[in-house]
Amino acid sequence: MFENILNAVAAGLIIGCIYGLMCIGLGLIFGIMKVVNFAQGELLMLGMYVSLYLVAGFTAIGFLGPYAAPFVAALIAGPVLFGGGALLHRFVLRHVSGLSTASRQDEGGFGQLIVTLGISLILQNGGLILFGSTPESVLTPLSASAFILGPFPTGALLFLNKAQVFAAVVAIVVAVVLWLVMERTTLGKALRAAADNPVAATYMGIDVDRAYRIAFGLGAAITAIAGGLMATYLSFTPFVGLDYVIIMYSGVVLGGMGSILGAFWGGLLVGFVQQASTLVLPPQLQNAAIFVVFLLIVGLRPQGLFGRSAERA
Amino acid sequence: MLEVQDLSVSYGGLRALQGVTLRVAAGQFVTVVGPNGAGKTTLFKTISGVVSPASGTVQWDGASLLKRPSSARAHLGIAHVPEGRQVFRTLTVQENLEMGAYPRAGRSQWARTLDRIHALFPILKERADQLAGTLSGGEQQMLAIGRGLACAPRLLMLDEPSMGLAPAVAETIFDRIAQIHKEDGLAILLVEQRVAEALELSDHGYVLDTGRMVLEGGYQTLLADDRVRRSYLGLGEA
Ligand SMILES: Nc1ncnc2c1ncn2[C@@H]1O[C@H](COP(=O)(O)OP(=O)(O)OP(=O)(O)O)[C@@H](O)[C@H]1O
Ligand SMILES: [Mg+2]
Numbered sequence: 308m309f310e311n312i313l314n315a316v317a318a319g320l321i322i323g324c325i326y327g328l329m330c331i332g333l334g335l336i337f338g339i340m341k342v343v344n345f346a347q348g349e350l351l352m353l354g355m356y357v358s359l360y361l362v363a364g365f366t367a368i369g370f371l372g373p374y375a376a377p378f379v380a381a382l383i384a385g386p387v388l389f390g391g392g393a394l395l396h397r398f399v400l401r402h403v404s405g406l407s408t409a410s411r412q413d414e415g416g417f418g419q420l421i422v423t424l425g426i427s428l429i430l431q432n433g434g435l436i437l438f439g440s441t442p443e444s445v446l447t448p449l450s451a452s453a454f455i456l457g458p459f460p461t462g463a464l465l466f467l468n469k470a471q472v473f474a475a476v477v478a479i480v481v482a483v484v485l486w487l488v489m490e491r492t493t494l495g496k497a498l499r500a501a502a503d504n505p506v507a508a509t510y511m512g513i514d515v516d517r518a519y520r521i522a523f524g525l526g527a528a529i530t531a532i533a534g535g536l537m538a539t540y541l542s543f544t545p546f547v548g549l550d551y552v553i554i555m556y557s558g559v560v561l562g563g564m565g566s567i568l569g570a571f572w573g574g575l576l577v578g579f580v581q582q583a584s585t586l587v588l589p590p591q592l593q594n595a596a597i598f599v600v601f602l603l604i605v606g607l608r609p610q611g612l613f614g615r616s617a618e619r620a
Numbered sequence: 621m622l623e624v625q626d627l628s629v630s631y632g633g634l635r636a637l638q639g640v641t642l643r644v645a646a647g648q649f650v651t652v653v654g655p656n657g658a659g660k661t662t663l664f665k666t667i668s669g670v671v672s673p674a675s676g677t678v679q680w681d682g683a684s685l686l687k688r689p690s691s692a693r694a695h696l697g698i699a700h701v702p703e704g705r706q707v708f709r710t711l712t713v714q715e716n717l718e719m720g721a722y723p724r725a726g727r728s729q730w731a732r733t734l735d736r737i738h739a740l741f742p743i744l745k746e747r748a749d750q751l752a753g754t755l756s757g758g759e760q761q762m763l764a765i766g767r768g769l770a771c772a773p774r775l776l777m778l779d780e781p782s783m784g785l786a787p788a789v790a791e792t793i794f795d796r797i798a799q800i801h802k803e804d805g806l807a808i809l810l811v812e813q814r815v816a817e818a819l820e821l822s823d824h825g826y827v828l829d830t831g832r833m834v835l836e837g838g839y840q841t842l843l844a845d846d847r848v849r850r851s852y853l854g855l856g857e858a
Contacts (some may be wrong), residue, residue, distance in 0.1 A: 345794070500708045500719045507706040509666060512694030512723040512771065 308555055310463035315582050317465055321475045323578025325536055327509050327571035329551065330558035331531030332487065334570030337559060339502040339522035342404045343416075347555055348548025349430035350388060350527045354534025355543050356438055358385040359445050377445045377470075378477055379503040381535025385481075385528040392527025395426065396520045405519045406505055427548070435543030449473060471515040474536035479514040481532055485525070489567055498522055530555075553594060554581075557601045563611025572613055576600075621646045621807060622667070622698075622775055627676030629662055638831040640676070644775060649801050649808045651818045653852060654828035660811040661703050663828070666695055668700045695723040699773035703780050703811075705764040709753030713744055716752050716763055724759040729772045732765030736804070737766040740796050758789035765796065774837050775807045776800065782814050790814065794821065815852035819843065827852075 333347045361380035371379055403418030444450070449469040455463040489495035501508040501518035508515050537543075554577050562573030577597055584596035604612060622644040629637040637659045644650045654660055665671040667678055669690030678685040680696055693700065699720075708716050717737060721730050738745040741762040747755065750761055761781055768776055778797065782790035793825060794814075798821050801808050812818035821823050825842045827835040842848050 493722070496711065496715050496719060497722060499711060499715075503708040503710045504706055506670060507702060507708065508719070509670065509690050509701040510694060510702060510706075511719045511767070512691050513719070514689065514691045 309459075309461045310465075311509055311586055312460060313463050313465055315444040316579075317467060318471070319579035319582030320575070321467065321471045322582060323575035324482075325476040325478045326554060326558060326578040327574035328482050328487055328536070329530050329533035330555050330562065330570040330574030330577075331482055331567055332526045332528070332533065333555045334526075334559045334564070334567060334573075335485075335529065336523055336526035336560065337564060338566065338570075339498055339526075340400075340404055340552050341502075341518050342400065342419050342523075343423070344526070345429060345552065346427040346548075347526075347530055348550075349427050349434070349546075350392070350530045351534035351537075351551055351555075352434060352543065352548040353391070353430065354381070354388055354531025355385040355432065355445075355538040355547065356443075356545075357387050358535035358538050359443055359529065364443050371546055374449060375449050377447045377539045378473060378536070381474075381477065381532055381538070382443065382481075384535040385532040388531035389528035391415060391524075393520050393524035395527070395610070396523040400523060401424065401519070402517060406509075412458055431545055431548065438545055440544055442544050443538075444540075444542040445535075445538040447539050460466030468540060470539040478533060478536055481529070482567075485529060494521070529557075554578075554597065557597055561601060561604055561612055563613045566613055569611060569613035573611070576612070621648075621681060622809070623677075623679040624663070624667065625677045625679070625680065627663070627666060628674045629659070629671060630674050633839075635831055637666070640828070640831070640833050642826055642833070644807050644809050646774065647801075647805050647807050648824065649810070649822040651810045651812060651822040651825045652828055653812055653815045653818060653825065653848075654852070656813075657830070658828040659831045660828055661779055664700060664702070664777055664809075664811065667698070667777065694771045694773075695725075697725065697771075697774040699768035699771050699776050701764045701768040701776065701778045701781065703783065705757075705760045707752040707755070707760050707763050707767070709751065711752055711757070713751050713752055713763055714748040716767050717744070717770050720767035721772075723771045726771035730770075730817070733770050733772055737769055739765055740769075740799065758785050758793075761785065761793060762796075765793070765800075769800070769804075773806065775809060777809045779811045780813060781810075782812065782817075790817075792819075797821065810858055815848070 329351060333344065336342055336344050358377065358380040361383055362376050403422050446468055452469050454467040454469060454472060458464055477510060489499065497513050498518050498521065499516045500511065501513055505515045558573035558577045559570050561576055562569030580597055580600045581593045584593050588596055624640060624685040627637055627640040640663060651659055652663065662671060666673050669685065669688065670745060678700065708719060717734065721727055721733065726733065743759055744766050747759065752760065755763060765781065776783050781797065783791050785793065794817050797808065800806055810818055810822065819842055822839065824838060825836065826833050827848060835842065
C-alpha cells in the first residue's frame with residue numbers, strides 16, 4: 308500500500324509539472340488577451356504531431372540519437388507553433404478580440420467563443436485528414452524504462468518513468484525561462500502592461516495589437532512544447548486535445564486566472580489529483596476527481612489559489 | 621509644433637467636437653478649460669489617435685499625425701497622461717515608469733529621466749516596488765505624470781490631473797507641472813476644471829464648450845471675460 312501511495316504521489320508531481328507548463332500556455336492567452344481559447348487542446352495536439360514528424364522526418368534531429376531527439380523536437384515545436392499562433396491571431400483572432408472589440412458590450416466574448424470553437428473543430432478534423440486516426444507516439448527508449456529508487460521503509464520501491472522525468476525537467480526549465488521573460492524583460496513587462504490597460508499601453512507607445520499577437524503565439528508555443536513532451540510517454544490521435552482542454556481550464560482557474568505561476572501550480576495540482584485518484588478510483592473517474600477538487604477549491608476561494616489583488620483593500 | 625485644425629469628431633450621431641482649432645508651440649504652456657462633456661477628453665483622444673475624427677487635421681512638426689498608428693505618438697515625443705490616471709495597476713511603480721520609457725528616447729535617457737522623476741516625486745522612489753493599484757489617488761496621479769515624463773517627451777498632455785484630489789494634493793500637482801514647464805522647457809497641454817489655477821500657469825488658454833472653441837487668449841484676456849468669470853470662476857462681472 309505504501310509503495311502504491313509513494314508511486315502515485317511521485318507520478319502526480321512529475322506529470323503535474325508537465326501539466327503545469329501546458330496550463331501556462333492557456334493562462335498566458337487568457338491573462339493577457341482575456342480570450343477564452345477553446346482551441347488550446349488542439350494546439351497541444353499540434354505540438355505532439357510537429358514533434359512526431361520532426362523526429363521521424365528529419366535526419367538532422369534523428370542524428371541527436373533516440374534519447375535527445377524527442378525532447379529537442381518538443382522544444383522546436385514551440386517556435387513552429389509560435390508562428391502558427393501568431394498567424395492565427397493576425398488573420399482570425401484579432402478581428403474578435405483586443406482593441407477592435409473593446410468597445411462592444413460583450414467585449415467580443417461571443418465572437419471569440421464561436422471562432423475558437425470553430426478553430427478547434429477545423430484543427431481536429433484537419434488533423435484527422437492529414438495525420439490519420441491511428442494512435443501515434445514519439446518513441447524513445449526512455450519511454451519504456453524507469454529509474455528505480457529505494458528501498459524505502461517497508462521495502463517500497465519507487466519507479467520513475469525516465470521519459471516522464473526528463474519531460475518534467477524540460478517543462479520546469481521552460482516554465483522558469485518564460486517566467487523570467489515575463490517578469491524581467493521589457494517585452495514581458497510590455498505584455499503585462501498591454502493586458503492591464505490596453506489604452507494606456509498605447510499611450511506609452513506599445514503596439515497592443517502586436518503585443519496580443521506575441522502573447523497568442525507564446526501561449527500556443529508553450530502548450531505545444533508541453534504536447535511534444537507528453538508525446539514521449541503517451542499515445543495520441545488528432546482528438547487528444549479534448550482530453551486535456553478540461554485539465555487546462557481546471558488548472559488555470561485553480562491558479563487564479565492570468566497569473567503564470569498560478570497556472571503552473573494549478574496544473575501541478577490537477578496532475579497530482581489525477582494520479583492520486585488512481586489509488587482509490589477506477590481510471591475512468593480521474594477527470595471526475597479533478598472536478599470535485601476543482602469545485603471544492605473554487606467554492607472556498609473563488610479568486611483561485613494564487614490569485615492576487617492589485618486593488619486597495 | 622502641434623497644430624489642430626478645424627477638427628470635428630462624432631460618436632455615432634453625437635457631435636463631440638466641431639471645428640476645433642488649437643496650437644501649441646515648442647515650450648509653450650497651453651490650457652483648455654470647459655464644463656463637463658465639452659469634449660476636452662475627446663480632443664486629447666483624437667490627438668492620441670484613439671478616436672478618429674470626422675474631419676480636420678492634426679499636425680506634429682508639420683506632418684499629419686492622423687495617418688500614424690496611435691502607438692506612434694509616444695515615439696514622436698508626445699506623452700499623454702490620461703483622465704483618471706490609468707496607471708498599470710498590476711505592475712509595480714517602477715515597472716510603470718519603465719513602461720513610460722518604452723520609446724527609444726525614453727530608454728536612451730532612462731537614467732537621467734528616472735532621477736528627474738524621483739526628484740519631482742520622491743514618493744515614487746520610496747514606493748518603487750509597490751503595485752500601482754494600491755497607491756492612493758494622489759500618488760497614482762504623480763505616477764501617471766512621472767510615467768508620461770519617462771519617454772523624454774517634447775509635449776506633455778495632461779487631462780484633468782487634479783481630478784478627485786484634495787486641494788493640498790492638487791496644489792502640489794500644479795506646482796510640479798509648473799516646475800516641469802519652467803525647468804525642463806517642456807511644452808504642456810493641460811485640460812482642467814480648476815480654471816483659475818490652470819489659467820494662471822499658462823501662456824495661452826482656450827475655452828471649449830459643447831464641442832466648440834468659444835474663446836481663446838492669454839491669462840488676462842480670459843480672466844477679463846465675463847463668461848469665464850461667471851461660469852468658471854464664480855466671480856461677478858468685470
Ligand atoms: N465613447 C463615447 N461614445 C459616445 N459618446 C461619447 C464617448 N465619449 C464621450 N462621449 C460624449 O462626448 C461628449 C464629450 O465628452 P468628453 O469626455 O470629451 O468631455 P470632457 O470635456 O472631457 O468632460 P469631463 O470634463 O467630464 O471629463 C460627451 O457628451 C460625452 O457623453
Ligand atoms: Mg474629460
